[in-house]
Amino acid sequence: MSDTPILTIRNLHGKVADEDIEILHGVDLEIGRGEIHAIMGPNGSGKSTLAKTLSGHPGYEATDGEVIFEGEDLLEQEPDERSQSGLFLAFQYPVEIPGVSIANFLRTALQARLDEDEELDLFDFQDQLLSRMELLDMDPTFAERAVNDGFSGGEKKRNEILQMAMLQPKLALMDETDSGLDIDALQVVAHGVNALAKENPEMSFLIITHYQRLLNYIRPDHVHVMVGGRIVRSGGPEVAEELEASGYESFKPAAAG
Amino acid sequence: MAESTKIQEPIGGIMEGVTEALNADAVEALAGGEPVWLAERRREAWSAYERTPLPTTRLEEWRYTDLRRKLKLDSLRRGEWAERTFDRSGAPERLVQAMDADRAASGHLVEFDGAVAHVDLLEELAAKGVTLTPLRKAISEQGELLESLLATEALPASAGKFQALNAALWTDGVLLHVPRGVRLELPVRVTRWFSAESAGAAHFSRTLIIAEEGSQVSYVDEVLSDDLPAQTLISSAVEVFARPSAQVQYVSLQRLGRGAFHLSQQRTLAERDSTLDTLNVSLGASTARLDLNARLLGPGANSDMLGLYFGDEDQHFDHNTSQDHVAPHANSDLLYKGALDGDARAVFRGIIKVHPGAQQTDAYQTNRNLLLSEEARADSLPNLEIEADDVRCSHGATVGQLDQDSLFYLMSRGMPRSVAERLVVMGFLGEVLSRLPLGGVVEKISGIVEEKLHG
């Protein structure tokens, strides 16, 4: 079981649903269990489109290729089905849901994973929530606030990590989770990812980022460079260092070809 | 000439709404045996009713509710008052459930088909002079108080056609009087039930709440029924007085079955430094019309006005509110939020009126609607009339659908679409409830809304 990859992307083409311009021009990627992958790329390279297409955002559309997640065709699934089969997207811009507390939100999300006649044990839930918040150094009152409503950028990202910790996905997609964060918030995110990875060695991550700096705190096993809607280079952590030194210029399509 | 033999048409709709059941004889039947002041007040109210034409959609305040189509006055019987006692074992299930959720209270009152069937009040409160009295009984027991305040300062017959009708034909109701300085820790809970036997009739009930200087009270007025086999008019007139520095919360929770036409007319008078908050929740009835007028009469007065509605099928809710700032330095803040599914339609018409001289007024008004289906419809008219310059006033209204990004966010956490929708709707409506920290009530309303969303 451990040998089969958790995610296999083959020749994925994709676009914004309302537009005709293709953004992903054939992405190939394989992620094994327990691996941490990073995709780096300049603005407009298609990184976020990839994350949104994988999680089933209605604004994006796969036009060709296939994505196998846990042996199933991922592209056929609704967003909630993808989540329930173990995929988690940490949003670049988490959405505000006024009037819905984080606790209520998480309870509902966990209840949705149970069979219809099964009730979530509220005491277990409460215990779990408190221990997860402790793991992430969070104030317990945080869970009583409405989801992302009036949150600072750092608080929103913290909330994403808490959800990840509670929902225990098999693969977490981190869509530019580091953008706009100060160093403290960045460390919170990194600390969360590392703690979860340590706790569950089978859990995989795909970290999408523009900058190298998050990778100073989370050490990826594999680094991919995405330019112009394709992965143009894959390698170990040294690729990120290379990028840091020379920038994306050398990977521009002409140079890459 | 042929012309002169013609029967003169009544001018301007005089005698409109006078029917076989609702007429001067009905007034006399009630007035006979009553003290002179009350009998006269009924007759005057009836005369005002006869003189006032039935509102048409040409009137701004009735623009979106066509009474001629929605309310068949001619086919209504008159709800007869009868002596009743409340027998829990024989009571309808919904009523018992509603009451069970209301155990913790300063007192209870149960009305059954328009007649008070049960009253209780904590002894310690009775000892402090608090009275919770069936209105019919109060005529003899607290006649002076009624004479000065019932249908006079707050909701006189002159306030409108239906205010007059209620003032002429009320059969029972509630008088709550809280003496100076007395504070009630727990709410007073009133449950008004309409049975299948009450269907097809017109029922008129009044509520009079007087909170004397420095007193404090919360009052929850729940009106409910099963679905009714014929159109049934349930008219409630509510008058609330908050004397200086009093604190009053009035909550109306309407859970009538289909077939009911609920007409709730409320006026709140907030004197100097008092707080007079209201929450009106509309979930049931086929048609529900609310007229709420909050008057800020003294400096330092404050009124929070909250409303929540959830309509489905062919329900029609019409909210008509006004915030009347007569005195300077007073605040009012209105928030009405509703979700509409099926063919349901909601109307909100609100007005902030700042009278000349009411300087330093802070008045806000917000109406937000969520349309959940293709056929649902919302009309919103948040009005302002400002005649003083040193004021802070704003109003806002929105109509929108469920935000697709929010839905995707929740679905990406594994919730099926239906669950995600429910959560967003609850969050949307929850803003109203979070502003009314009244123990038990919030949970109860959340439960009912949730139940309705499931259905």
Next chain:
Amino acid sequence: MPQNEMIQDLGLDEYKYHFITEDEPVFRSGRGLNEKVVREISAQKEEPEWMLEFRLKALEIYNAKPMPTWGGDLSNLEKVLDEIYYYVRPQDKMEHSWDDVPANIKETFERLGIPEAEQKILAGVGAQYESEMVYHSLKKEWEDKGVIFDSIEDGLKNHPELFREYFGTVIPSADNKFSAMNSAVWSGGSFVYIPKGVELDTPLQAYFRVNQEQMGQFERTLIIADEGSRAHYIEGCTAPVYSTESFHSGVIEIVVKPGAHFRYTTIQNWSNNMYNLVTQRALVHEGATMEWLDGNLGSKLTMKYPSCYLVGEGAHGSILSIAYSGDGQHQDTGGKVIHAAPNTSSQIVSKSISKGTGRSTYRGLCQVYEGSVNSKSNVECDALLINDTSRTDTYPYIEIEEKKSTIGHEATVSKVGDEQLFYLMSRGMSEEEAMALIVRGFIEPIAKLLPLEYAVELNRLIELEMEGSVG
């Protein structure tokens, strides 16, 4: 001096357009409105039979409709309508050169700066004096491209088919009592046609002047912006101040064809003895944009709600208005947008300033028909109150039958804050300079959309209203 007293002394009644031109009209109808007057107007204009019938039918509708019971105080209006002259013909024919316009009338427009503006910044100018257009001219380059900019009468004479196809279709006579009145007695106004794809880079302007005492002016304008065209039309209005009341009731119909972009700007500065009841409406087709820019500074009572009927997919309408109500004035203005097609969008921004006993009312309607999916509308109203005797009202009607739409309305009312005034004064400004600065900042979002010369003029007018004798 306390702020309020200071403002009372500001000398707000200064009205720089109060000057009376001595002249004798060549024809004047009797007072009041009746069939004879209507027939006279039609005969004077040598109209085709169908137009006379159109007028007479409209007169019937007018007589049948009751006076509106909403809006401003019209209690004295019926008396005024019986007293005024409905048709005053100042000269025999319309001219295309200022040199041919009678000297006294030409002088009037010179004092208003019209010929000068024409030279500098306009593509064409029309000037109406009393009931008739006395001057109409369009720069040759636009004439060569097929642009028509003519008096409404010449539109009917010279382009009868185009005229008849659209006249009275956007605003039927029966729309309201005053559109019926205008349809019966209309005289003057513009006929504009912008051909397919033609983009005018400078505005067209029509200027309306009422000089006579006790007269009614009934301009009628019909504009057709053909596919993909682009143009801006500006209307200005003034009159001398008389002790009696006058009346102006225009009907402006605009058809904005697919992909076209049309802006209609009004700078209304009637003297404050004028009733100004105007109906303005645009039919906006697929992918087209209509912008109303409405500045109401003058008149005794204005009731005017420019509207956009968004009938084609992707149509956009915007209504931006500034109202200023000084002592005794009531500006009852706003806007109306009807979303009758998918993916339509609209915006209403209304800013009003009420001063002294002035009253500003915003009255608006935003309606989304079922099936107009993905419609968006946003309404913002801000009212500024200067004195404790000033008044402002907001009556927005929002009627939504389509769930897939997003509609918002926000309004605020505020006064000029003492803190703000103090802050500016502590930087060395006088109180009135500070006040004017704040008011200017308040209207800036709309004023900035005007051509520079008009924005400057608007600011100057506001400053004039604000300045006075402090201390």
